[in-house]
Amino acid sequence: MCAFALKNFRFPVTTYFGERSLKHLTVLTLAFLLAACAGLPNIWGSSLPPVPTPTGFPTDPPTVTLTPPASSTPTITPTFTATPTPAATLTPSATPLPSKAGIERAIIISFDGLRPDAIELAPMPNLMELMEGAAYAPLTARTIDYPATSPSHASMLTGYCMEDHGVIYNKYFMYMGYAKGTDVFQLAHEAGMRTVMIVSKDKMRQMAEPETTDIFEIAYGEPAIQEAVLPQIEQDFGLMFVHFAGADNRGHKYDWMSGEYMKVLREGDAVLGEMIKTLKASGMFETTFFLITADHGGHDSNHIGLIIEDYRIPWVAYGPGVIPQTLDLTIYTFDTAATVAYALGLPIQPDWDGIPIYKIFGEEQLQIHEKYPCKN
Numbered sequence: 001m002c003a004f005a006l007k008n009f010r011f012p013v014t015t016y017f018g019e020r021s022l023k024h025l026t027v028l029t030l031a032f033l034l035a036a037c038a039g040l041p042n043i044w045g046s047s048l049p050p051v052p053t054p055t056g057f058p059t060d061p062p063t064v065t066l067t068p069p070a071s072s073t074p075t076i077t078p079t080f081t082a083t084p085t086p087a088a089t090l091t092p093s094a095t096p097l098p099s100k101a102g103i104e105r106a107i108i109i110s111f112d113g114l115r116p117d118a119i120e121l122a123p124m125p126n127l128m129e130l131m132e133g134a135a136y137a138p139l140t141a142r143t144i145d146y147p148a149t150s151p152s153h154a155s156m157l158t159g160y161c162m163e164d165h166g167v168i169y170n171k172y173f174m175y176m177g178y179a180k181g182t183d184v185f186q187l188a189h190e191a192g193m194r195t196v197m198i199v200s201k202d203k204m205r206q207m208a209e210p211e212t213t214d215i216f217e218i219a220y221g222e223p224a225i226q227e228a229v230l231p232q233i234e235q236d237f238g239l240m241f242v243h244f245a246g247a248d249n250r251g252h253k254y255d256w257m258s259g260e261y262m263k264v265l266r267e268g269d270a271v272l273g274e275m276i277k278t279l280k281a282s283g284m285f286e287t288t289f290f291l292i293t294a295d296h297g298g299h300d301s302n303h304i305g306l307i308i309e310d311y312r313i314p315w316v317a318y319g320p321g322v323i324p325q326t327l328d329l330t331i332y333t334f335d336t337a338a339t340v341a342y343a344l345g346l347p348i349q350p351d352w353d354g355i356p357i358y359k360i361f362g363e364e365q366l367q368i369h370e371k372y373p374c375k376n
């Protein structure tokens with residue numbers, strides 16, 4: 001405004017004032033304008049001259065080099081620099097890898113509440129036969145710090161800690177949506193694989209989005225699970241998850257390691273035997289990768305305690321290329337998703353908390369867990 005006033009200042013006409021008065025008026029007017037422009041902001045509002053606008057002002061040209069969030073601008077390649085990933089040399093590539101030689105499909109089996117020391121005591125002969133040719137962690141595999149069914153299974157299948165996948169509850173809360181992040185079912189589905197989930201608790205629906213699971217069936221009891229699973233095997237698949245709830249149900253009712261708990265484990269093992277038979281009859285057994293595990297263990301009639309029997313889980317990997325061995329490195333349940341992804345040649349996600357257990361294939365273990373990676 002001041003610049004405008006100064007620029008457009010005109011000398012008053014001389015017909016009305018005498019020359020002397022005119023000089024005074026001119027000097028006074030100019031002085032007033034200069035004073036106003038120089039330092040009387042309270043009278044004129046903002047007295048700042050129209051200097052270049054400060055950086056960040058809305059009128060800035062669009063050449064501001066502020067980095068927008070990667071997700072909002074598709075033309076910017078995400079750098080993942082905000083992710084607390086370990087050193088690059090230890091991080092597997094996010095590029096899809098070829099599947100391990102000979103692996104055409106994978107089955108993840110969770111015996112809900114299975115303690116590793118119950119396998120031989122039950123006994124579970126079909127599982128024990130697989131274990132003879134498997135990479136097996138009898139003592140060093142464990143679930144997350146909250147050893148409950150929903151959070152643990154979410155970590156198992158997504159590859160994330162509980163605070164990252166968001167399933168922090170152990171009930172069926174559909175309004176809470178699905179486990180967050182990129183899970184192994186999404187990756188398999190995106191790679192064109194047929195994905196199947198047969199579960200025996202309805203809350204397992206929250207482990208993966210419906211659009212990433214071609215088949216999702218809830219089957220209560222071991223006979224119903226068998227009836228649902230065998231036809232799905234015959235149709236072939238890329239990734240299958242089978243969940244047996246029997247041991248957890250009997251454990252809560254009759255105690256962990258009780259006769260009833262052992263009995264239902266034998267029934268689940270018999271279903272595993274039928275699954276193996278069906279795979280063999282279809283000529284698929286030799287090209288199938290198995291990862292057999294649990295969401296938690298248990299003691300007395302619960303599994304949310306503070307003892308190792310609640311946290312420790314079985315972790316059995318069997319299939320083409322797997323070197324039979326006893327594993328003594330620390331394995332967390334979120335390593336299951338990463339290991340199955342690696343076995344199927346799916347891209348390992350840089351933000352996963354889980355890491356592939358390369359060692360099962362006789363390969364160098366590029367990365368290990370030096371400490372529990374989750375916050376709580």
Ligand SMILES: [Zn+2]
Pocket residue numbers: 112113148149150248295296
């Ligand atoms: Zn459970």
